Amino acid sequence: MALIQIRNLARRYVMGSDTVHALRGVSLDIEKGEYVAIMGPSGSGKSTLMNLLGCLDSPSAGSYDLNGKDVARMSDNDLAEIRNREIGFVFQSFNLLPRSDALHNVELPLIYSGMSRTDRRLRAREALVQVGLADRLHHRPNELSGGQRQRVAVARALVNHPSIVLADEPTGNLDSRTGQEILNLFEHLSSQGNTIIVVTHEEDVAQHSHRILRIRDGLIAADESTGRRSSSVTVPSPHPPVLPPQGP
Amino acid sequence: MTLSDEIRESALIAWAALRANKLRSTLTTLGVVIGIITVTLMGTAINGINAAFRQSISSMGADVLFVGRFPWMAFDDWRTYRNRPEITLAQARELERLLTTAVAVAPQVDGNGTVLYNRRRASGVWINGNTEQSLSIRGLSIATGRWFTASDIVSARPVCVLGSYLAEGFFPHESPLGKRIRINDSNYEVIGVIEPLGSFLGTWNQDNQVVIPVTRFQADLQRRPDYSISVKARSAADLPEVVEEVRAVMRRIRKVPPGAPDDFAINQQDVFIQFFMAFGGAIGLVGLFITGLSLLVGGIGIMNIMFVSVTERTKEIGIRKALGAKKRTILIQFLIEAASLTLGAGLLAVAITWPATLAIDHYTSFAARMSWWIVAIALLVSILTGIVAGFIPALRAARMNPVDALRAD
Ligand SMILES: Nc1ncnc2c1ncn2[C@@H]1O[C@H](COP(=O)(O)OP(=O)(O)OP(=O)(O)O)[C@@H](O)[C@H]1O
Ligand SMILES: [Mg+2]
Numbered sequence: 001m002a003l004i005q006i007r008n009l010a011r012r013y014v015m016g017s018d019t020v021h022a023l024r025g026v027s028l029d030i031e032k033g034e035y036v037a038i039m040g041p042s043g044s045g046k047s048t049l050m051n052l053l054g055c056l057d058s059p060s061a062g063s064y065d066l067n068g069k070d071v072a073r074m075s076d077n078d079l080a081e082i083r084n085r086e087i088g089f090v091f092q093s094f095n096l097l098p099r100s101d102a103l104h105n106v107e108l109p110l111i112y113s114g115m116s117r118t119d120r121r122l123r124a125r126e127a128l129v130q131v132g133l134a135d136r137l138h139h140r141p142n143e144l145s146g147g148q149r150q151r152v153a154v155a156r157a158l159v160n161h162p163s164i165v166l167a168d169e170p171t172g173n174l175d176s177r178t179g180q181e182i183l184n185l186f187e188h189l190s191s192q193g194n195t196i197i198v199v200t201h202e203e204d205v206a207q208h209s210h211r212i213l214r215i216r217d218g219l220i221a222a223d224e225s226t227g228r229r230s231s232s233v234t235v236p237s238p239h240p241p242v243l244p245p246q247g248p
Numbered sequence: 249m250t251l252s253d254e255i256r257e258s259a260l261i262a263w264a265a266l267r268a269n270k271l272r273s274t275l276t277t278l279g280v281v282i283g284i285i286t287v288t289l290m291g292t293a294i295n296g297i298n299a300a301f302r303q304s305i306s307s308m309g310a311d312v313l314f315v316g317r318f319p320w321m322a323f324d325d326w327r328t329y330r331n332r333p334e335i336t337l338a339q340a341r342e343l344e345r346l347l348t349t350a351v352a353v354a355p356q357v358d359g360n361g362t363v364l365y366n367r368r369r370a371s372g373v374w375i376n377g378n379t380e381q382s383l384s385i386r387g388l389s390i391a392t393g394r395w396f397t398a399s400d401i402v403s404a405r406p407v408c409v410l411g412s413y414l415a416e417g418f419f420p421h422e423s424p425l426g427k428r429i430r431i432n433d434s435n436y437e438v439i440g441v442i443e444p445l446g447s448f449l450g451t452w453n454q455d456n457q458v459v460i461p462v463t464r465f466q467a468d469l470q471r472r473p474d475y476s477i478s479v480k481a482r483s484a485a486d487l488p489e490v491v492e493e494v495r496a497v498m499r500r501i502r503k504v505p506p507g508a509p510d511d512f513a514i515n516q517q518d519v520f521i522q523f524f525m526a527f528g529g530a531i532g533l534v535g536l537f538i539t540g541l542s543l544l545v546g547g548i549g550i551m552n553i554m555f556v557s558v559t560e561r562t563k564e565i566g567i568r569k570a571l572g573a574k575k576r577t578i579l580i581q582f583l584i585e586a587a588s589l590t591l592g593a594g595l596l597a598v599a600i601t602w603p604a605t606l607a608i609d610h611y612t613s614f615a616a617r618m619s620w621w622i623v624a625i626a627l628l629v630s631i632l633t634g635i636v637a638g639f640i641p642a643l644r645a646a647r648m649n650p651v652d653a654l655r656a657d
């Protein structure tokens with residue numbers, strides 16, 4: 001069974017008498033170890049989908065099975081634990097704590113996973129070094145450039161070694177060199193068997209992935225392989241896809 | 249994440265949040281500060297009253313009863329007592345002769361008068377007429393000189409014993425012994441000085457007294473004094489038995505017909521104890537009311553500020569939840585923030601009342617005592633106030649849906 005299996009997933013936002021259909025019934029399987037890019041015009045529902053995949057939001061209709069378990073039936077505590085241990089989320093708007101420095105921001109997931117103070121300090125520092133911010137540990141978000149904030153957000157998403165990385169425009173504010181470094185990081189994680197899902201507007205960023213999902217108006221318009229990895233492409237179907245098991 | 253980890257992390261977060269809003273935090277805790285000040289002052293007052301009470305009561309002697317014309321605490325109509333005949337010296341002597349269960353019996357009488365020595369003058373002095381037995385009955389000790397002898401009393405010698413306050417006032421640089429002072433219009437020779445006694449319940453100064461033989465009181469101060477008779481039992485446990493005998497003997501002496509009510513009263517210090525228990529209880533009730541009211545007002549202030557804090561930090565809550573904070577974690581975080589606020593208020597209140605108590609103790613005759621348990625109660629009450637007041641706001645924070653919270657700005 002696929003790691004991520006969604007069926008007819010819909011998300012509506014009711015605003016007074018208006019209803020916005022952000023997602024209109026998406027079905028999708030993503031295998032463990034896949035590297036997926038999601039593309040689509042602004043407002044097409046990419047972030048909405050990411051929030052659902054990241055267990056931050058609940059759908060208006062449809063089902064979402066993660067690792068074979070129905071997310072709708074999980075308790076708040078289970079979901080918190082999944083967000084903490086299984087998922088690394090890079091938000092489109094970073095979502096850093098404004099009053100805390102970079103190090104503490106990166107430490108947060110480790111605090112909630114109960115790691116000791118010294119261990120998590122070490123880990124958080126390591127993660128920041130990895131994204132090239134060794135000399136910005138004690139800067140607060142408002143003392144960092146947009147690109148640096150983005151890198152703090154990436155470091156925070158990766159610090160708990162999540163098996164699923166959900167990144168909403170992780171390279172949007174980065175110059176091509178730093179952007180490339182982040183992409184290399186993702187590629188490395190992918191090669192180690194982690195599942196990566198990246199939202200992007202840039203075609204060449206998407207080309208790093210194995211598979212590109214094109215979303216338009218809350219629906220999947222296209223699902224194509226980039227050829228970088230053999231046959232990891234699946235077509236949504238009511239039956240579990242018949243695929244060779246995905247290894248690291 | 250263990251609970252102690254969670255509490256430590258939350259305390260750090262709370263501290264940072266409070267520091268970021270110093271003025272607001274201080275202002276909102278004012279109500280709680282007042283509430284806690286009331287708690288501590290009330291505790292201190294009750295403490296002090298108890299201490300003063302114990303001291304004053306012990307000076308009356310737990311094993312002594314006092315036969316008088318009137319009860320100390322009367323709740324009936326005054327007219328039922330008004331026509332009772334006075335207790336005379338002769339009756340006191342008769343009682344002393346007839347009682348078998350008492351170890352000491354002494355008539356006594358007191359009033360106010362003026363004392364003169366060497367152009368110095370003290371008015372409103374407490375003047376006691378005592379006998380040789382009164383020293384042990386009243387639990388007094390002699391600092392210098394001597395107390396009366398039986399013959400001083402029988403022959404009504406013009407001798408007196410001074411309270412320490414008067415002795416120091418009149419004789420700052422010389423020994424009072426052998427000096428002749430004037431009490432109202434008669435001359436007395438000073439034969440002794442009493443050890444300092446302190447004040448009775450912080451009210452009147454017991455060292456501003458002079459004691460003369462009871463037999464002189466009638467001659468020099470009051471023509472028809474109303475005596476009372478102090479009767480000392482072997483121990484406090486013997487008191488009921490002594491009371492019964494005193495009643496029977498006094499009825500005989502005063503010729504009360506059988507079936508008629510007593511025309512005298514037998515007083516014991518326990519009426520004081522009852523009175524002061526009630527008094528302390530009343531203070532406690534009033535204090536409790538004021539405390540409750542200010543804590544309620546203060547608590548509402550805390551609740552309000554916590555709602556503001558939760559609303560302001562909706563996004564922070566969203567971020568923490570997105571990264572794996574559980575409901576419980578967020579709840580504890582905000583409860584600790586509220587409790588830290590009120591604990592700070594409690595500490596501030598203690599910091600205000602502690603020196604105030606010391607000053608009251610030092611500059612007034614009232615013995616104010618602040619003890620560690622009052623501090624402990626004050627701090628406990630402040631923490632509880634914070635937890636109670638912060639609960640609903642904290643619950644609101646804990647229940648937020650992560651994606652909605654993240655969208656706030
Ligand atoms: N909380 C909300 N309330 C109402 N409408 C919303 C809400 N969030 C998103 N929408 C609407 O849902 C649609 C999809 O939004 P979404 O954020 O998923 O777009 P997106 O594909 O991520 O766009 P972008 O590339 O600009 O980030 C948009 O039309 C948006 O206006
Ligand atoms: Mg988006």
